[in-house]
Amino acid sequence: MSAVPNASRPSRRKSTLFCAVCGFESPVSDGWLVVSDGDERTIVCPECGHAADHRTERSAPATKCAD
Numbered sequence: 555m556s557a558v559p560n561a562s563r564p565s566r567r568k569s570t571l572f573c574a575v576c577g578f579e580s581p582v583s584d585g586w587l588v589v590s591d592g593d594e595r596t597i598v599c600p601e602c603g604h605a606a607d608h609r610t611e612r613s614a615p616a617t618k619c620a621d
Contacts, residue, residue: 573599573606 571586572579578601580586586606587598597607 571597571606573602573604575599575604576602578602 569581569583570579571582576599578585578599582588582597585600587600589596589598593610595607595609596605598605
């Protein structure tokens, strides 16, 4: 048996976030609504409003801004 290396799967960036409710997908830094309130950060789906991630700023991964 021989394995075909991911030839049939489309490539996605590692930082792609998926909405569990509507299926929207996009890199965290592109398209998602990021709401910060004090030391908390929530990432909200722009399509359906589902809170995909909520955590304190200290534990949240850094998002890169496009220059």
